[in-house]
Amino acid sequence: MNKLKIAWARAQDLLSGDQSADRVVPPSGYTSSLTSFVAGAMAFLSVFALALSLATGRLAERWSNELANTSTVRISAPEGQAAEQAKIALEILKVTPGISSARLMTQEEQRRLLAPWFGDQLPMENLPIPSLIEILEDSQGPDVQGLKLRLAAEVPGAVLDDHTRWRRPFVTAASRLRLLGLISIVLIFVSMAAMITLAAQSALSANDQVIKVLRLIGAKNSYIVKAFVRRFTIRALLGSTFGTLFAMLFILFLPRVAEEGAFLTGLGFRGWHWILPMFVPFLAALIAFVATRIAAKHTLQGPS
Amino acid sequence: MIELKKAGFSYGDGAILADVNVHLAKGSFHFLTGPSGSGKSTFLKLCYQALMPSAGTVKVLGKDVRAMTQDDIAMVRRRIGVVHQDCQFLDHLSLAENVLMPSQVSGRDVRDDLTNFNQLMDWVDLMDRINALPAELSGGERQRAALARALILSPDVILADEPTGNVDWAMGKRLLGLLIELNKMGKTVVVATHDMNLIREAKSEVPARVLRIQNNSLLVSGADL
Numbered sequence: 001m002n003k004l005k006i007a008w009a010r011a012q013d014l015l016s017g018d019q020s021a022d023r024v025v026p027p028s029g030y031t032s033s034l035t036s037f038v039a040g041a042m043a044f045l046s047v048f049a050l051a052l053s054l055a056t057g058r059l060a061e062r063w064s065n066e067l068a069n070t071s072t073v074r075i076s077a078p079e080g081q082a083a084e085q086a087k088i089a090l091e092i093l094k095v096t097p098g099i100s101s102a103r104l105m106t107q108e109e110q111r112r113l114l115a116p117w118f119g120d121q122l123p124m125e126n127l128p129i130p131s132l133i134e135i136l137e138d139s140q141g142p143d144v145q146g147l148k149l150r151l152a153a154e155v156p157g158a159v160l161d162d163h164t165r166w167r168r169p170f171v172t173a174a175s176r177l178r179l180l181g182l183i184s185i186v187l188i189f190v191s192m193a194a195m196i197t198l199a200a201q202s203a204l205s206a207n208d209q210v211i212k213v214l215r216l217i218g219a220k221n222s223y224i225v226k227a228f229v230r231r232f233t234i235r236a237l238l239g240s241t242f243g244t245l246f247a248m249l250f251i252l253f254l255p256r257v258a259e260e261g262a263f264l265t266g267l268g269f270r271g272w273h274w275i276l277p278m279f280v281p282f283l284a285a286l287i288a289f290v291a292t293r294i295a296a297k298h299t300l301q302g303p304s
Numbered sequence: 305m306i307e308l309k310k311a312g313f314s315y316g317d318g319a320i321l322a323d324v325n326v327h328l329a330k331g332s333f334h335f336l337t338g339p340s341g342s343g344k345s346t347f348l349k350l351c352y353q354a355l356m357p358s359a360g361t362v363k364v365l366g367k368d369v370r371a372m373t374q375d376d377i378a379m380v381r382r383r384i385g386v387v388h389q390d391c392q393f394l395d396h397l398s399l400a401e402n403v404l405m406p407s408q409v410s411g412r413d414v415r416d417d418l419t420n421f422n423q424l425m426d427w428v429d430l431m432d433r434i435n436a437l438p439a440e441l442s443g444g445e446r447q448r449a450a451l452a453r454a455l456i457l458s459p460d461v462i463l464a465d466e467p468t469g470n471v472d473w474a475m476g477k478r479l480l481g482l483l484i485e486l487n488k489m490g491k492t493v494v495v496a497t498h499d500m501n502l503i504r505e506a507k508s509e510v511p512a513r514v515l516r517i518q519n520n521s522l523l524v525s526g527a528d529l
Binding site for chain 2: 023024026027209210212213214215216217218219220221222223300
């Protein structure tokens with residue numbers, strides 16, 4: 001708790017403290033602008049990566065849930081037996097634990113399912129199209145292997161499809177995308193740390209004379225480090241705040257289309273997820289603080 | 305105040321100073337002289353720990369410089385005022401900010417030093433120039449401002465490296481007068497210069513010793529110039 005208080009006091013001191021200490025570092029120089037720009041650009045990208053990660057997470061969850069709660073029984077039986085076999089299958093399904101409902105799909109529903117491939121004028125009556133039973137599972141779900149065996153024994157033309165083979169690659173792909181988003185965020189922040197370190201080192205080298213003068217008049221290394229750290233941390237905080245706000249506005253005003261297109265346009269934040277990007281500027285400032293501190297301490301290790 | 309025993313300094317194989325033995329006592333006034341490149345600045349840098357001795361020992365304010373941490377060196381420098389020929393200001397800050405900078409970096413409340421600052425500015429006759437940037441000051445004004453900055457923390461020792469190098473004779477005499485005045489207040493003063501006329505000028509004013517660097521060695525002569 002004490003450590004937390006000390007860290008908080010240091011952060012307060014850094015951000016609100018010795019304004020004149022900030023003045024010892026000359027205000028001009030491209031490194032300061034570069035730091036703000038890099039922080040802003042990286043924050044912008046990281047907010048998008050975060051949005052991508054969250055969106056793909058939602059997608060994976062939705063696909064997983066939607067497909068996981070349904071399954072289908074396909075009955076391919078000779079003409080005249082299909083209706084009888086469908087009736088037996090439905091009776092079996094109705095008494096099977098883990099299944100909340102099962103119903104035979106109508107020809108019209110089957111026509112709609114096939115319409116994307118064959119158009120909506122398909123003469124279903126003349127084609128040997130298998131009957132389909134849609135199953136809705138309860139939260140427990142049925143014993144799939146047991147059900148398959150029972151259907152095989154009592155309804156020879158029935159094939160149970162629990163969607164696993166469809167679901168798995170989608171869920172895997174969505175999970176990988178989420179992982180990719182998270183890796184992108186990490187890489188973005190590591191890149192930002194590297195760039196700010198370079199900018200800080202460049203600023204320290206450019207201000208070699210300032211450092212010499214400060215040392216000559218009795219400044220401790222901690223004072224000099226603080227002056228540079230404060231400069232870079234505030235720059236990074238401001239730059240990343242603008243970058244984050246711009247990215248959030250951009251995402252907020254992304255065009256919305258129907259649910260079918262949500263795979264592409266579902267990129268964004270929902271509910272409390274809007275809070276998450278607000279941490280990006282603070283994370284950027286923390287990274288700038290640590291990167292500049294390390295760079296400054298390393299530079300000031302030499303003779304005074 | 306500052307004591308060098310068998311102290312030496314060399315860059316690689318090239319010795320700049322060797323076997324230097326001298327004690328700069330409290331309240332003393334020393335001129336450090338010798339041809340250009342003889343090692344005057346090196347001697348002063350050893351005194352304010354910008355350089356560490358390659359041989360022997362250097363004690364500043366009773367502490368061996370080799371045993372000092374960076375923070376110790378910073379603390380000691382607050383008690384040593386250094387005036388360079390090129391003044392070494394922060395060019396983006398005003399004269400007032402530069403002069404008050406030692407007070408600021410030492411963590412003091414700058415307001416506590418404002419009386420001292422006003423007196424110093426009057427003393428060096430720069431009160432009407434306090435808002436000027438260093439680049440806007442003349443050579444003499446810069447040297448006087450550098451002296452004021454060196455004095456803002458009331459140091460025990462003043463080390464001046466060619467303080468009259470960039471000013472005319474009249475301004476040189478004026479600066480010398482200020483340094484002699486400080487010595488009379490009890491400060492230890494070391495002035496590096498190759499201007500023998502300046503040293504002779506001081507003869508009547510102050511009992512100064514002359515330290516002459518020749519062939520890497522330090523020769524000490526008495527107060528009788």
